[in-house]
Amino acid sequence: MSRRFTPKVVTANRLREGDVVYLTADDRWSPLHHEAELIDDEAHAQMRLLHAAAQKLVVVGAYLADAKAGAQGPEPTHFREAFRTRGPSNYNHGKQADLAG
Amino acid sequence: MYSYSDFDEAFVRARVAQFTDQVERRLDGSLTEDEFRPLRLMNGLYLQLHAYMLRIAIPYGTVNPGQMRQLAMIADTWDKGYGHFTTRQNIQLNWPKLPDVPAILQALADVEMHAIQTSGNCVRNVTADHFAGAAADEIADPRPYAELLRQWSTDHPEFQFLPRKFKIAITGSPNDRAVTRAHDIGLRMVRDAAGEPGFEVMVGGGLGRTPMIGITVREFLPEADLLPYVEAVLSVYNTLGRRDNKYKARIKITVHETGAEEITRMVEERFAELRPAFGGADQALLDDIRAAFAPPAFRNAPVDGFDAFYKADPAFRAWADTNLAEHRNAQYAIVTISLKAHGATPGDATSDQMRLMADLAEKYGHSDLRISHEQNVILPHVHKSDLPAVHAALAQAGLGTANVGLLSDIIACPGMDYCSLATARSIPVAQELATHFEELKLEHEIGPLKIKISGCINACGHHHVGHIGILGLDRAGVENYQITLGGDGTETAVIGEKTGPGFAYDEIVPAIERILRAYLGLRLEASETFLQAYRRVGLEPFKAALYGSEGEKDAA
Numbered sequence: 001m002s003r004r005f006t007p008k009v010v011t012a013n014r015l016r017e018g019d020v021v022y023l024t025a026d027d028r029w030s031p032l033h034h035e036a037e038l039i040d041d042e043a044h045a046q047m048r049l050l051h052a053a054a055q056k057l058v059v060v061g062a063y064l065a066d067a068k069a070g071a072q073g074p075e076p077t078h079f080r081e082a083f084r085t086r087g088p089s090n091y092n093h094g095k096q097a098d099l100a101g
Numbered sequence: 102m103y104s105y106s107d108f109d110e111a112f113v114r115a116r117v118a119q120f121t122d123q124v125e126r127r128l129d130g131s132l133t134e135d136e137f138r139p140l141r142l143m144n145g146l147y148l149q150l151h152a153y154m155l156r157i158a159i160p161y162g163t164v165n166p167g168q169m170r171q172l173a174m175i176a177d178t179w180d181k182g183y184g185h186f187t188t189r190q191n192i193q194l195n196w197p198k199l200p201d202v203p204a205i206l207q208a209l210a211d212v213e214m215h216a217i218q219t220s221g222n223c224v225r226n227v228t229a230d231h232f233a234g235a236a237a238d239e240i241a242d243p244r245p246y247a248e249l250l251r252q253w254s255t256d257h258p259e260f261q262f263l264p265r266k267f268k269i270a271i272t273g274s275p276n277d278r279a280v281t282r283a284h285d286i287g288l289r290m291v292r293d294a295a296g297e298p299g300f301e302v303m304v305g306g307g308l309g310r311t312p313m314i315g316i317t318v319r320e321f322l323p324e325a326d327l328l329p330y331v332e333a334v335l336s337v338y339n340t341l342g343r344r345d346n347k348y349k350a351r352i353k354i355t356v357h358e359t360g361a362e363e364i365t366r367m368v369e370e371r372f373a374e375l376r377p378a379f380g381g382a383d384q385a386l387l388d389d390i391r392a393a394f395a396p397p398a399f400r401n402a403p404v405d406g407f408d409a410f411y412k413a414d415p416a417f418r419a420w421a422d423t424n425l426a427e428h429r430n431a432q433y434a435i436v437t438i439s440l441k442a443h444g445a446t447p448g449d450a451t452s453d454q455m456r457l458m459a460d461l462a463e464k465y466g467h468s469d470l471r472i473s474h475e476q477n478v479i480l481p482h483v484h485k486s487d488l489p490a491v492h493a494a495l496a497q498a499g500l501g502t503a504n505v506g507l508l509s510d511i512i513a514c515p516g517m518d519y520c521s522l523a524t525a526r527s528i529p530v531a532q533e534l535a536t537h538f539e540e541l542k543l544e545h546e547i548g549p550l551k552i553k554i555s556g557c558i559n560a561c562g563h564h565h566v567g568h569i570g571i572l573g574l575d576r577a578g579v580e581n582y583q584i585t586l587g588g589d590g591t592e593t594a595v596i597g598e599k600t601g602p603g604f605a606y607d608e609i610v611p612a613i614e615r616i617l618r619a620y621l622g623l624r625l626e627a628s629e630t631f632l633q634a635y636r637r638v639g640l641e642p643f644k645a646a647l648y649g650s651e652g653e654k655d656a657a
């Protein structure tokens with residue numbers, strides 16, 4: 001089986017608040033997964049990760065997470081990443097609350 | 102209770118000042134994350150899935166009302182108005198912001214608390230029975246020994262670079278409520294034939310990816326030999342322990358690889374060398390520490406009010422039957438406040454609830470509060486005549502759930518709702534189990550049962566020693582839950598046995614129901630508990646209930 005590159009997004013936590021954020025194609029950090037840049041080239045993914053990791057005063061723990069194209073934009077493929085887009089399931093805390101309304 | 106010495110006070114204040122400076126330097130860019138991470142971990146600050154998390158130490162699980170109110174104030178001011186009590190007898194805040202952490206540490210230091218997680222491969226905080234100083238079955242309060250061990254091990258030059266972290270647990274009662282057999286060293290107080298108090302010494306217990314029950318290296322150790330003996334164990338481990346492989350570095354592996362007999366021989370030999378060097382200074386220190394843990398001035402008053410109320414009020418009776426434990430003073434009771442209301446997150450308390458518990462401790466409980474590793478809060482000393490008032494106040498605040506020791510008194514680690522190491526969620530599984538069996542009204546019928554859930558192999562939820570253990574895993578990108586049965590964390594400790602293939606998230610509650618219906622069908626009488634029945638019949642009937650007959654093959 002040929003190993004195809006699984007598309008990725010760059011994600012991290014904000015240094016000060018700890019909130020989950022995603023790197024957009026126009027170099028913003030967005031709280032919304034679907035605004036992330038969906039990267040389907042391995043070399044480009046590494047470049048974007050380096051770019052993210054260099055922003056030491058903005059984010060912490062940047063990494064590449066698997067994602068896929070969706071109707072609104074990139075969507076997570078693994079449940080861990082899906083939880084990170086929302087917040088915990090036991091309380092209406094985190095993004096599901098912060099982004100509502 | 103134990104109060105900080107000037108040394109402790111200065112040490113904690115210096116650490117706060119130091120960390121305040123480190124946070125500033127991280128925020129202005131003079132420290133990189135790689136430089137900062139070990140510094141923040143040393144101060145109990147983790148980065149989790151959705152936010153930072155601050156872990157605040159509660160030595161031997163003992164807090165006073167002023168400290169509890171300060172925790173409530175901190176939760177209101179810098180977090181989301183609640184805290185999470187854990188199996189390690191500490192409290193975690195799930196939403197602190199990095200720039201606020203120095204102020205939080207300052208507020209903690211004001212009430213002699215800290216978040217220093219004595220990290221690294223040294224002797225960690227010693228944990229103790231949460232009924233210490235109160236239990237009817239207790240030989241002596243274990244906390245003075247725990248404090249002695251802390252003072253002796255802090256900065257002990259020989260033991261700063263052990264092969265791996267080292268955890269000691271101690272109980273002053275023959276009945277083990279501190280899971281001592283699952284610690285690197287477990288100390289269980291017993292009496293010898295002459296009635297003298299001493300310790301059974303167990304070595305090499307631990308959970309995590311290679312769960313093991315500690316072996317007894319000494320059936321009876323006289324009290325005065327405690328420090329030299331513990332030092333002998335550490336010394337042997339320091340020489341033999343594997344530094345080449347992180348997964349084989351804990352003493353449990355050393356014991357396993359060396360053999361019980363040989364380890365015991367080596368420890369005894371080292372002990373014989375060390376014993377003469379301990380001239381009694383440790384015993385003098387122990388006496389000083391003991392004074393700090395002196396029992397409160399117990400009240401002498403009639404208890405007929407309690408008896409009458411117990412007869413008259415069924416809600417109070419149900420609560421008294423499950424949530425009270427026997428106190429060494431017959432006029433008193435130990436109250437366990439359940440942080441496990443059906444459907445709530447195990448171990449969470451709101452700031453209002455914390456303040457109420459502080460008020461009750463002050464008014465009715467000799468100003469003493471404990472955190473149990475089972476994620477509940479304890480009022481260790483309540484006069485029986487005050488119990489109706491305590492129960493009424495708790496019930497009004499949503500803290501009156503009568504379920505201690507029952508199905509819904511579940512231990513659950515934070516799992517994938519918070520923890521970045523998790524492979525699956527654990528909290529919602531606990532919530533659904535509690536509400537499901539509440540709807541079926543089966544909880545009291547089932548009787549004493551310990552369900553423990555971990556969200557990954559690290560086993561922070563103690564699942565290996567649950568009568569029913571649930572371990573959440575990631576199987577090909579979906580949550581999958583493995584069940585173990587027959588685990589026990591007490592003096593008769595055993596690691597539970599795996600039943601077979603795991604269950605998907607929406608199958609785990611029905612699977613547990615099948616196990617418990619099988620138990621109800623096969624128990625000899627209502628008084629035969631789940632654990633007793635399991636020990637009598639073994640795994641097979643439960644496997645059949647879980648997988649049906651054709652599933653048994655795969656399960657093997």
Ligand code: HEM
Nearest residue numbers: 147187188189307308309310514515520521522559560561
């Ligand atoms: C969310 C942050 C947490 C992290 C990063 C974490 C990490 C770990 C790790 C790596 C281990 C395995 C250690 C080893 O085997 O050498 C462990 C064990 C353990 N943790 Fe946690 N844990 C966390 C939260 C908790 C919580 C909330 C509790 C209490 C509810 C807890 C209690 C324990 C216990 C009891 C053990 C097993 C004891 C042993 O055998 O060493 N942890 N943890």
Ligand code: SF4
Nearest residue numbers: 514520523556557561
């Ligand atoms: S058991 Fe795993 S998921 Fe649960 S708190 Fe520990 S490290 Fe996190």
